[in-house]
Amino acid sequence: MPDMDTPSGCSCHVRQPSEEFMMFSASLHLTDARWRSASQCNAEHCVEVALTGGQIAVRDSKNPDGPVLLYTPSEWQAFLEGARNGEFDAQRLSE
Numbered sequence: 001m002p003d004m005d006t007p008s009g010c011s012c013h014v015r016q017p018s019e020e021f022m023m024f025s026a027s028l029h030l031t032d033a034r035w036r037s038a039s040q041c042n043a044e045h046c047v048e049v050a051l052t053g054g055q056i057a058v059r060d061s062k063n064p065d066g067p068v069l070l071y072t073p074s075e076w077q078a079f080l081e082g083a084r085n086g087e088f089d090a091q092r093l094s095e
Contacts, residue, residue, distance in 0.1 A: 030057060030068060037061055 033050035046061035056076040060071045071079070086092060 033057060035059070035064075 015018050030050070030052060035048040035050045037046045037048045041044045041061070044062065048059050048064075050057045054073070055071065056071045058071065060066055082088060
């Protein structure tokens, strides 16, 4: 987990996608994906998620034909745990 006390607030690193990942992404068909959004969501401010090809796909509900982010199940689980622990609450992000 990132250390929220570091000056940058994140110990993340950027990684380049592998050629295998790029080929997988190009062949991914999202038209049949079963997109879901949170029950607390209103129509204007939502993200949608879908499981497809063993990856978690995330998109903006206002732009369903726009970019889609793909995460591995372990990346998605780490995000969910951080959200449950309040790591992304507005107050914590502004510290």
